[in-house]
Amino acid sequence: xxxxxxxxxxxxxxxxxxxxxxxxxxxxxxxxxxxxxxxxxxxxxxxxxxxxxxxxxxxxxxxxxxxxxxxxxxxxxxxxxxxxxxxxxxxxxxxxxxxxxxxxxxxxxxxxxxxxxxxxxxxxxxxxxxxxxxxxxxxxxxxxxxxxxxxxxxxxxxxxxxxxxxxxxxxxxxxxxxxxxxxxxxxxxxxxxxxxxxxxxxxxxxxxxxxxxxxxxxxxxxxxxxxxxxxxxxxxxxxxxxxxxxxxxxxxxxxxxxxxxxxxxxxxxxxxxxxxxxxxxxxxxxxxxxxxxxxxxxxxxxxxxxxxxxxxxxxxxxxxxxxxxxxxxxxxxxxxxxxxxxxxxxxxxxxxxxxxxxxxxxxxxxxxxxxxxxxxxxxxxxxxxxxxxxxxxxxxxxxxxxxxxxxxxxxxxxxxxxxxxxxxxxxxxxxxxxxxxxxxxxxxxxxxxxxxxxxxxxxxxxxxxxxxxxxxxxxxxxxxxxxxxxxxxxxxxxxxxxxxxxxxxxxxxxxxxxxxxxxxxxxxxxxxxxxxxxxxxxxxxxxxxxxxxxxxxxxxxxxxxxxxxxxxxxxxxxxxxx
Numbered sequence: 001x002x003x004x005x006x007x008x009x010x011x012x013x014x015x016x017x018x019x020x021x022x023x024x025x026x027x028x029x030x031x032x033x034x035x036x037x038x039x040x041x042x043x044x045x046x047x048x049x050x051x052x053x054x055x056x057x058x059x060x061x062x063x064x065x066x067x068x069x070x071x072x073x074x075x076x077x078x079x080x081x082x083x084x085x086x087x088x089x090x091x092x093x094x095x096x097x098x099x100x101x102x103x104x105x106x107x108x109x110x111x112x113x114x115x116x117x118x119x120x121x122x123x124x125x126x127x128x129x130x131x132x133x134x135x136x137x138x139x140x141x142x143x144x145x146x147x148x149x150x151x152x153x154x155x156x157x158x159x160x161x162x163x164x165x166x167x168x169x170x171x172x173x174x175x176x177x178x179x180x181x182x183x184x185x186x187x188x189x190x191x192x193x194x195x196x197x198x199x200x201x202x203x204x205x206x207x208x209x210x211x212x213x214x215x216x217x218x219x220x221x222x223x224x225x226x227x228x229x230x231x232x233x234x235x236x237x238x239x240x241x242x243x244x245x246x247x248x249x250x251x252x253x254x255x256x257x258x259x260x261x262x263x264x265x266x267x268x269x270x271x272x273x274x275x276x277x278x279x280x281x282x283x284x285x286x287x288x289x290x291x292x293x294x295x296x297x298x299x300x301x302x303x304x305x306x307x308x309x310x311x312x313x314x315x316x317x318x319x320x321x322x323x324x325x326x327x328x329x330x331x332x333x334x335x336x337x338x339x340x341x342x343x344x345x346x347x348x349x350x351x352x353x354x355x356x357x358x359x360x361x362x363x364x365x366x367x368x369x370x371x372x373x374x375x376x377x378x379x380x381x382x383x384x385x386x387x388x389x390x391x392x393x394x395x396x397x398x399x400x401x402x403x404x405x406x407x408x409x410x411x412x413x414x415x416x417x418x419x420x421x422x423x424x425x426x427x428x429x430x431x432x433x434x435x436x437x438x439x440x441x442x443x444x445x446x447x448x449x450x451x452x453x454x455x456x457x458x459x460x461x462x463x464x465x466x467x468x469x470x471x472x473x474x475x476x477x478x479x480x481x482x483x484x485x486x487x488x489x490x491x492x493x494x495x496x497x498x499x500x501x502x503x504x505x506x507x508x509x510x511x512x513x514x515x516x517x518x519x520x521x522x523x524x525x526x527x528x529x530x531x532x533x534x535x536x537x538x539x540x541x542x543x544x545x546x547x548x549x550x551x552x553x554x555x556x557x558x559x560x561x562x563x564x565x566x567x568x569x570x571x572x573x574x575x576x577x578x
Contacts, residue, residue, distance in 0.1 A: 017129070017259050020153065021051035024127030042085070049085040050259050052252065053123050055133035055147075056088055057115075057140040057160075062095035064137040064217065067208035067239055068160050071248045075132045075158065078252025084259075086252065087126070091118045093140045096462060096488065097177050097211070101433060106459035108139060109486075110558045112296070113571045115143035120150050129153060130255040134248065136160025136209070136239070138216035138489065142293035145224060146570075149300035152266050154258035156251040156360045157229045159221035161239030162331040163209030168199050175204040176212040178325055178490035181464055185472015188437040209239030213324030215489030218331045219286030220293060222340050226280035227297075228268045228359030232368050236339025238332055254360055261362055269301040272354040276365065278313045279352055282393045283343060284321045287489030288408045288497060289462075291395060295568030307397050307406045307566050311525070314393025317352055319412070320383045325492040326412035327389070329381045337379045338372075345372045350385050389413075398496055400526040401536065402482075402508050402518065405500030406566045407527055409520065410487065415494040417522040419480045421446040423512050427546075428452065429461055429485065436469045443478040446518045450509045451546060452485030453502025454569040458550065458559035460498075464488035467495055480520060482527070484509050486565070496520060496527055498565040504546060511539040 016022070025033050025047050034047060056072035057065050072088045079086035092115060099105040123131060130153050133144035141159070148155040165174035173179070183200045186192045210217035221235035231251055237244045258264075274294060281290045291310055298305035320343070323329050334340070347353045348369055355366030375382055383389055389412075396409040411417060421444045426432035432449045435441055447466065454460045463485055470479050471493055480494040484502035487495055501507030508529060512518070517530035529536070550556040561571040 017050050020127040020129050040087070046085040049083060050129040050256060051127060052079045052084040052086045052130045052132060052255055053126065053128040054079065054086050054088040054252070055119055055131055055144060056090050057093045057135050057137070058090060059093050061093060062098065062137060063163065063205055063208050064095070064210045065093050065160060068134050068136050071134050071158065071160060071244065074245045074248035075134060075252045078249030079132065079256060080252070082253030082256040084130070084252070084256040087128070089122050091115050091140065093137050096138065100462060100488070101429065101465035105461040106457050106555060108462065109454070109460045109569060110458070110554060112139040112143045112146070113558065114554065115140050116146040116150070116300070119144065119147035123147070123151055123153070130259050131155040132158060132251045132255055134158045134160055136217070138220055138289060141217065141220040141224065142297055145229060145297045146300040148229070148265050149269055149297065152264050154255050154263060155229070155265055156231065156254050156258070157224050158248050158251045159224070159230060159234050159237070161209050161237045161241065161244045162218055162335065163212045163239060164206055164332050165212055165330050166204040166206045168203050174330055175200060176324070176330065177205060178213065178215070178468065180204045181468035181490065182472045185469035187472070188469065189473045191472070207240060211490065212330045212332060213490060214284050214286055214321065214331065215325065216287040216289040217489070219281055219284065219290050219489055222284055222286065223277045223281050223290055223294060225340065226277040226344065227273045228357055228365060229265070231360060233339045233341050236331070236335045238335055257362065258360060263358065263360070263362060266301065268358050268360065269303060270357065271303050273357045274298050274303055274305055275309070275313060276353050276357060278310060279317050279347060280340065280344060282314055282317045282319060282395060283347060284340070285319045285323055285326060285389070285394055285412065288395060288410045288487050289489060291408050292486065292498065292565060292568055296570045299568050299570050299573055310393065310395055311397045314395060317393060318385060318388030319390040319394050320385060320388050322381055322383065322389055325490050326414060334381055337375050337381060341369065341372045342375045343382050345369045345374070346385060396522045396525055398520070398525050398527040400528045402527045402529045403499045404508070405564060406498070407496050407500065408498040409496040409522060410491065411494070411522040412492065415477055418520070419446070419494050420517065420519040421480060423448045423514060423516040423518055425450070425512055425514050429463060429466060432466050433469060436466055436473070441470070441475065441479055443475065445479050447479065447481040448509070448512050449481065449483040449485060450503035450512070452483055453504055454562040454565055455559045456484065456502050456504025456546070458555050458562070460565060460569060461485050462488040463497070464491055467491040467493050482518070482520070484565070494520070500564045500566045502565070506540065506543060506545065508536065510543055511536060
């Protein structure tokens with residue numbers, strides 16, 4: 001479905017506040033449709049109001065989404081009070097944190113497509129005039145935006161909010177889920193015992209909300225706010241808070257207002273808006289997954305975005321947020337000093353944001369930020385632009401004979417900017433993890449994990465287990481890891497993922513052998529396999545593809561349809577008609 005500009009003369013719905021629900025619900029012949037809605041709480045007068053779908057990603061699968069059923073009720077109340085009629089419906093969610101390192105993690109990125117399809121299906125079928133989508137985990141958030149972009153109906157995204165830090169009595173550390181993954185490595189290295197591992201396991205995650213650092217969920221929440229698709233500061237609120245409830249209520253009213261003003265996602269999701277989003281992700285030191293998801297969201301919106309755009313913007317935008325995983329602070333601490341709005345005002349004043357972009361408030365980005373107060377003087381989380389943590393982006397797009405289609409590295413600068421070592425090759429994450437925990441990886445190694453790409457995995461698993469185990473063993477600055485899979489937002493260390501073409505389609509990663517020298521250079525943006533072109537050709541001729549790991553079900557369908565990671569790993573681009 002190609003989005004059309006809402007305010008163009010081509011829009012057939014210019015003067016209607018019920019363009020879709022009226023088709024489904026109006027007239028004597030639609031009496032059966034109305035009859036079905038009386039039992040779910042409709043009154044006669046409700047059929048004259050815009051029909052707003054409240055997309056709830058609630059489930060008890062994960063703490064990230066365990067509270068969203070209550071937030072959906074707040075959004076419903078705000079919608080109804082604002083003059084609309086809300087209907088709550090659910091979509092699925094999965095837990096990366098639980099499935100990480102297992103075969104189940106292959107469903108993670110796949111779920112993004114399933115969720116987007118399911119939201120589009122319900123809203124399209126039921127004739128909804130607008131949407132409030134509430135997401136709380138890193139796949140359902142971009143999925144909500146992908147569905148919103150496809151449908152192109154007035155919509156607001158609401159972030160479910162960040163979790164509070166965990167703690168152990170008498171221990172000053174502020175814990176989160178990454179603390180547990182790194183404790184596994186420390187335990188394997190005999191740095192901590194069984195009792196301490198159990199304490200960390202039981203105390204790290206104290207309640208509802210998304211993972212607490214600038215990991216993928218908080219990164220994507222910030223990215224979506226920077227796009228203009230969330231209300232101001234929606235990305236920086238604690239999951240359990242009065243502010244988050246009020247955010248949901250305001251979102252419901254905002255969608256009704258957007259319908260009246262005829263503001264659609266295609267008016268907001270412009271090229272400039274995506275540039276703003278990339279800028280904010282870089283300034284925050286956000287997750288590599290933002291590259292994958294922003295490419296997918298732009299594709300759904302019909303906006304041309306390329307890997308190289310991250311390089312172009314990254315050359316002029318510094319990292320100024322000292323947030324985990326590579327920094328010191330948690331998202332809840334950023335919430336306490338004002339969230340991302342003061343930082344965005346700093347970026348705008350420095351000429352790094354497009355202030356003329358429209359947002360879901362009906363105002364421009366500059367208008368939204370006009371009265372935002374600066375951070376308190378005592379804070380140390382957000383640094384001045386003139387004194388950045390890193391002068392340019394930590395998201396480094398690499399090319400070279402090992403990644404002719406591109407790769408994404410996360411280089412904070414703390415690991416150094418150059419790494420060369422000898423390959424230790426593994427054809428799955430599990431095999432690599434076993435070797436790391438048993439001491440098979442030593443200083444100077446480059447761990448190569450392949451056949452984990454979108455098609456090969458399938459599903460492009462995150463490598464938080466191996467990278468955390470490397471950190472837990474104290475090898476974070478002495479070992480690199482590269483993969484055609486991807487990384488959790490909680491990953492840090494010298495890592496490069498999204499290597500394309502992936503191994504399963506015969507990309508150069510499939511040709512690497514144990515002991516091969518590999519050079520990763522963040523300054524020249526090159527990742528190079530140090531063998532001759534002649535040797536590469538010999539290996540390519542001898543290479544044979546692996547048999548598909550799945551031949552039935554959703555993973556097989558995904559593997560058949562999915563595009564390269566460099567295109568966002570989406571499943572509908574190949575279906576578009578010219």
